[in-house]
Amino acid sequence: MGLELRQQLKLSQKLVMTPQLRLAIKLLQMNRLELGDALQAEIEQNPGLEEDTSIQERGENIQSLSSTVEYKAEQQKEQDHTDQVRAEDTIPETNWEDYANTFDSNVSFSRETPPADAPSQFDFISEKPGLLAYIQWQLAHSELDPDEWETALFIAGNLNRYGFLECTLEEVMEATECDHDSAEYLLEVIQDLDPPGIAARDVSESLFLQLERMNLGDSLAAEIVKNNLNFLQSRNYKAICHATGRKRNEVIKAIEFITTELTPYPGLPYNQEATNYVVPDVYVRKIDGKYVIHLNEEDIPNLKLSSQLQNLLQDDEDSLEKQSKQYIKEKLKDAGWFIKSLHQRQRTIFKVMESILKFQHDFFEHGPTRLKPLILRDVAEDIEMHESTISRVTSNKYVHTPIGIYELKYFFSTAIPRQGEEALAAESIRERIRKMIQQEDPFKPLSDNSISLKLGEKNIKIARRTVAKYREQLKILPVKHRRKPR
Template sequence: MALELRQNLKLAQKLVMTPQLRQAIRLLQLGRLELTEALHAELEQNPMLEEVPSLLEQPVNPEALNAEENPYQAETAFTDRVKGDDPATVAEINWNDYVNSFDSDLSFSRETPPADAPSQFDFISTTPDLTAYLQWQLTHLDLTEQDILLTTFIVCNLNEHGFLEATIEDIRAYGQCTAEEAEGALRLVQSLEPAGVGAMDIRESLLLQLDRLDYYDTLPYQIVDQHMPLLETQNYAKLAREVGTTQKKILEAIAVIQELTPYPGNEFSNRQINYVIPDVYVYKIDGEFVIQLNDEGLPQLQLSEEYLKLLKQRSTGLSAESKSYLRENKRNAEWFIKSIDQRQKTIYKVMESLLKFQRDFFESGPAAMKPLILRDVAEDIGMHESTISRVTTNKYVHCPQGIYELKYFFSTAVSTPDGDTVAAEAIKTRIRQLINSENPAKPLSDNKISELLSKENITVARRTVAKYRDQLKILPVKYRRQR
């Protein structure tokens, strides 16, 4: 059989991901922060898009305001550049008059500062991190070049908790020094603030802090130095026997240790905390739940009227290339606005479906959670499961029970002996309740929790209880026991 090239004509149907469809899918799965950035980026790139002005920015007709209706007429003008006293002319204020410009040759003649003079923004302070704080302290000490070299190496090898990640051998190899010189430089760093910095682990950090507080060779120091495992497991009865004292004195020493900081470097962390902003609110008004989308902070988009006028006019002087460019951006802007609107409507529909399926949760809390999967919501609102997955990712709802991610409302089912099902999240809530109400001296084991749940007609194996407990970030029984 000879090999040859042929041309065949074939009709086929297939789904093609157009750039517009890709954009709509991407917008659907963006969180609120990413969505805000995407809106501002599109505003910068597409000239046909503009932000809808707020009510305060909309023009006001001065003639429609009289002295009684305009309380601003009695105010004095801020600068000479303000023409009139009505609010419409406030935008003409020269805000340069109010800028605290830096001028080393300040005079009363309103001299213009040099172009290369530093701005007031150059003096905005930031919170120093741990490395900068320690180096600042070292600059005030009379150190030799060798000490500066070794201490800088030590400071630069501290992690975010303030613990040293290098060994004495590493310090010796870097500074080409003796072990005594390396240990001396380390003790110098450990003498700085905050107390406990430069330690190898939590135990050494606590010992350094106790030594700084003059607790050396006392009961708290002895407990941390020699009985750290018993302290971690809170086995105070055995700790009292090992030390040879009463449990009352042990508790007093524990109170001193609890005042210390296990991770001294954490207070200098510059990590930004991103607070959760709900995408949707659920209110209970007169016994009925009301859903409201959160549009606050999101720029409202519209097509530019100026460019639309240019496209409508026949004799504008624009070239064919310019008109084609504007038409293309107009189509992209219309699709972008439509995609944003579709995203908001989809979130509303999904939240409406979740409210229908999990109404008991919104009424009573997590203990009333019901089993729910993506397919249930997808069939309810007539969408694909992948769409529901994208909508519920990184989206949050504020309801009477608190703030929850939309993914939270989907929970697997656990069968009961009588044929019913219980949501896994409801079981987790019940486990947390049992542990919170346990006797600290005799905490509940995973096996005991499994037995208590079986009495409530919830059959859960011990391994499953341990898995749920780990997901709840609850310590095992030996670490919860207080004797």
Template sequence: MALELRQQLKLSQKLVMTPQLRLAIKLLQMNRLELGDALQAEIEQNPGLEEDVSIQEHRENPQSLSTTTEQKGTEKEQDYTDQVRAEDTIPETNWEDYANTFDSNVSFSHETPAADAPSQFDFISEKPGLLAYLQWQLAHAELEPEEWDTALFIAGNLNRYGFLECSLEEVMEATKCDRDSAEYILEVIQDLDPPGIAARDVSESLFLQLERMGMKDSLAAEIVKDHLNHLQTRNYKAISQATGRKRNEVIKAIEFITSELTPYPGLPYSTETTNYVVPDVYVRKIDGEFVIHLNEEDIPNLKLSSQLQELLQADEGTIEKSSKAYIREKLKDAGWFIKSLHQRQRTIFKVMESILKFQREFFEHGATRLKPLILRDVAEDIEMHESTISRVTSNKYVHTPLGIYELKYFFSTAIPRAGEESLAAESIRERIRKMIQDEDPHKPLSDNSISEKLAERNIEIARRTVAKYREQLKILPVKHRRKPK
């Protein structure tokens, strides 16, 4: 078969991802905090985009957007180059109030402090982590230089729970010390605060805390050292038989362990930051009706740069053609950015409006009335693609009268019921949670008992499904929930 070159015409369809489409998708899938960072970065990078803080505007319709006005049921789309007004006028900052000078009010003599006096910013402290806290204590332990290296190695190998993650052999190999020195330094660290630090497991940590209290020979110490497995399952009978103590004494010792001791002494010193949720949309009930309001706080009101527009309209010869082309490109990019931002807000509003329509009973009565809902239902309702709905509902949150929920929360699979309307899986999880919340603590409900009680309400689910939902709710099994009389 001979090889040859040919020309061939072929007709095909394909999706072309234009820069404008990629920008719109990128903004759509951002959460509230990421959006604020993206807007600020775009303002800094694009000279054709600026924040308008010149005029204070009061929005009479909270549901309307910056580029949309509703008049008698008709929606008039404004040109995206219109200026987006600020809701509040930002006052000019007086930087003298934030001068890096010492506050004279703390001086008892009310005299002007010296120029080299410490700044108030020098007193701003940061919460120390576990390692820093231990190093501060070790600095007063009067250790030899080689002992100090061993102590730092041990302290540096504690995990976030305060447990030692390496063996003494590894300590000896890394620091070139003998076993007696490694054991001595480990005891020094275990004598530091918090009690129970540098233990190898939970049992040793609890025992060290009891030893610090002078209770190393108590029944509680015997339980945490030799019968921790029975303590975890609350097997009072087995502990009573193994220790030869009365049941009441065992119960009293276990109550002391669970109330006065902590299994993870290092957690209070964790430096992990808390990620706060900022809702993207609010649903409020006003005069018996639910009103949707987009969260536009802290989002800068954007407009095209008036200076660049004036330069673009200047007479020929004032600026070079290359400069005009650059200005025209930046203004075009700024316009597309503003339009994509407004499109994102409109899409979130439409999706939330559709969710409210499908899940109105949830907003009225709570999670037990949540209905089965899939992405396709909302997509068909607002005539958008499922992938768009998926991007909108990911990492987006709504503030409702019942609390803050992720938009994904309202989508749940259907659990069929004979002769009745199907229930959402989340609704059944909420029913299980309430059952366990209201149970008798001395006779808690087993997974099989919960399955039978649900069956009485025409909700047929297996015991293993109840166990799966209970684990998703982070609820302990029945043997761990049972309390003695």
């Protein structure tokens, strides 16, 4: 069969991802912090978009998205995209003199007590020193020659986040071209530094180094961490007593000292991993017996189209060049689409939260144990939107409720059927397991099978393996690790 070029007409329907649709989807899936950064970036890049600095009282603007809307309230009408998005609270002028960091060098702090609100020198530390910096600072006070300094820095640089040495002495010797005695000596130098237990090869050595620092290298606790750590991990007190030849009460006392006074990972307090704080996107409050939904719009600027460009386009339209006129129109059009997309995002989040509140009303009244089964399709059909939209809205967004802060995804859970009764959500069962373990006898904790039987008495039929899976998801240890010795 020969190949040939041929023209053919074909009629088809497909969704075209316009720039406006991409912008709306992009804003929709942003969380609260990402949205603030995106707004500031758009204001800087688009001259057709500006911040409305006019002072308006919250509540006077009936089209403001930040106004409080009661549960089951009527839907607000869609605003024109040229309208402003929200009304800003009045921000008092800041007196920067109150925050001036002035110090009097003639003041003697040994004789005079500084004011309680005086700033400390620690307030100006921009970054917390990590483990490597702390080790280097201590090594700087050690009398090491240049070759020893290089080897010591190599050892310090190979400590992981837990403070353990990740390389062998042979690798240290090969990398720094030192002999075995020098590598072993410098490792001991670093192990003598703070924090105690640093530069160990494993948990057992770390705990033993800490005991040696306390002059307890010959104690029962030292013998346990050196030779019987596996029995300690499984709480096998009988095996420890047999291996050490000590009485049970002595072993229990030594284990209590190990678990309370020692730390298995000495490097973790110096970990520099940043803490990610959760900022709620929406608030749900109970006022006068009714739940009220309020969008979090703090720090979101009050946006509007640039009045300067609009006046320029109207007053000097004839004098403007065609290219300049086209540029102004495009920027104003982009700004209008941005404001409309922002308004649509806020309105969609409100609709989704309103639907979740309707389905999970018992959760807000009684807590996680009353969480009902819910899937994305239920909310999508309720507010007449697509499931993908609901998925984007509920991802990485949080709600502040009277009983805590939860991700919107938290309210969606699979159903666990019950014979003759209403089905329960899997998250509700996990919460029941958590409470049962919290209330258990620490000397006789509940096994996974016992928890399964207790749940069965409440008409919740789940297997032991399912209980174990839920317990692991809750990060709760098995029964042998939860049992306390008598």
